[in-house]
Every structure is written in structure tokens, then in C-alpha cells.
Amino acid sequence: MAQEKGGNLSEVQARIGASHNINDLDRKLQFYGRWAPDYDQDVAALQYRAPRLAVDCLTQALPGPPHDALILDVACGTGLVAAELQARGFLQLHGVDGSPEMLEQAQACGLYQHLSLCILGQEPLPSPEGGLVCLTTRTNPSNLQYKEALEATLDKLEQAGAWKRLVAQTVDHWELATSPLEVAPGAKDGFISGIIYLYQKQRSP
Numbered sequence: 739m740a741q742e743k744g745g746n747l748s749e750v751q752a753r754i755g756a757s758h759n760i761n762d763l764d765r766k767l768q769f770y771g772r773w774a775p776d777y778d779q780d781v782a783a784l785q786y787r788a789p790r791l792a793v794d795c796l797t798q799a800l801p802g803p804p805h806d807a808l809i810l811d812v813a814c815g816t817g818l819v820a821a822e823l824q825a826r827g828f829l830q831l832h833g834v835d836g837s838p839e840m841l842e843q844a845q846a847c848g849l850y851q852h853l854s855l856c857i858l859g860q861e862p863l864p865s866p867e868g869g870l871v872c873l874t875t876r877t878n879p880s881n882l883q884y885k886e887a888l889e890a891t892l893d894k895l896e897q898a899g900a901w902k903r904l905v906a907q908t909v910d911h912w913e914l915a916t917s918p919l920e921v922a923p924g925a926k927d928g929f930i931s932g933i934i935y936l937y938q939k940q941r942s943p
């Protein structure tokens with residue numbers, strides 16, 4: 739991906755669509771690593787709305803002012819969620835991602851106070867206790883296996899008392915589908931849906 743220039747919508751759809759059936763986590767993270775330099779321009783072509791939707795959700799769920807909240811952006815990618823958070827007054831931002839190349843992009847955006855390499859499900863999160871954890875994923879058909887694996891990991895963290903779920907909200911208009919087969923029945927505009935998870939990190943006993 740890095741050697742290719744970001745292209746028009748159909749080129750981007752073909753490139754990203756080809757990755758959708760990767761379910762092996764190592765291969766998925768390698769794909770994200772290759773994609774990192776072109777990620778922002780490619781998702782812009784797909785009218786990617788997840789960061790804004792996630793921060794809408796976070797703002798609604800948060801009891802206090804944004805500047806008091808420590809947000810851990812899990813699977814932060816290049817930092818698009820951080821840009822949206824900062825624009826809404828969130829100032830304490832930590833990020834983790836399983837791809838070193840994505841973390842390089844996130845570092846370059848200069849919005850996180852702390853960034854760490856961390857593979858969710860394989861390693862504990864390195865953030866301080868007591869923060870809000872935000873993560874998102876697509877709910878189109880080819881991502882369902884990944885989503886189920888992610889949810890199993892989240893459930894284990896909750897059962898172990900590490901995190902408490904605040905919100906799991908499905909939203910429409912996540913991004914343009916990469917193929918008509920990915921569009922949910924009844925959706926007329928070619929967009930797929932996604933899901934936003936918010937957790938409160940719990941203090942250790």
C-alpha cells in the first residue's frame with residue numbers, strides 16, 4: 739500500500755476491499771502497517787465518519803467537562819479520533835495500536851501525550867487507571883469475524899474487572915462500502931454501519 743498513491747474511490751474500494759477477508763491478526767496488522775502512509779487520504783475517499791461518530795458518542799456519555807477526561811484511544815491508527823477529540827475540547831489523550839507504522843503516523847500528528855505499541859487481546863493496556871477507553875469497528879459482513887473476536891476480548895476484560903462497559907452503540911453511515919455485497923439490506927446509500935464501544939477503565943483492587 740505504501741508504494742501506491744491514494745487513488746480515486748474505485749481504486750481505494752478495490753484495495754481496501756481486498757483486505758477485508760484477512761482474519762489472522764498478524765496479517766491484519768501487517769496490512770495496516772503497509773496502509774499507514776496512505777490511510778488518511780484513502781479513508782477520506784470512503785467518506786469515513788467513524789471518528790466524528792465516536793466522539794459524538796463519547797461527548798454524550800461523559801458526565802463532566804471534556805478537559806477533565808483522560809481518553810485512551812485503542813487501535814488509534816493515524817490519530818483521526820484524536821483530531822476530532824481535540825477539536826471538541828478533550829486534552830488528555832493516550833493512544834495504543836498494534837501497528838508500529840500506524841503509531842509513527844499518530845506520533846507525527848502530535849496530539850497524544852502518550853502512545854504505545856499494544857496488541858489488544860495479547861497484552862495488557864499500558865494506560866493509567868481510571869480513563870475512558872474508546873474503540874470502534876465496522877459491522878459490514880466481511881468484518882463480522884473480526885468484530886466477534888474483538889467482542890470476546892472485550893468481554894474477557896470486563897469479566898476480569900479491568901474495564902466496565904458504558905456504551906456499545908451501532909451507527910449507520912460509517913463509510914462507503916467497498917462492494918455492494920457489504921451494504922446492509924435496506925441501506926440505500928451505499929454506506930456500511932459500524933459500532934462504537936466505550937469503557938471505563940477500572941482501578942485494580
Ligand SMILES: C[S@@+](CC[C@H](N)C(=O)[O-])C[C@H]1O[C@@H](n2cnc3c(N)ncnc32)[C@H](O)[C@@H]1O
Nearest residue numbers: 770788813814815818835836837840856857858
Ligand atoms: C480501521 S483502523 C482505525 C484507526 C482509527 N481508530 C480511526 O478511526 O481512524 C484500525 C486500527 O486498528 C489497529 N488494530 C487492529 N487490530 C488490533 C489489535 N488487536 N490490537 C491493537 N491494534 C489493532 C490497526 O493497526 C489499525 O490502526
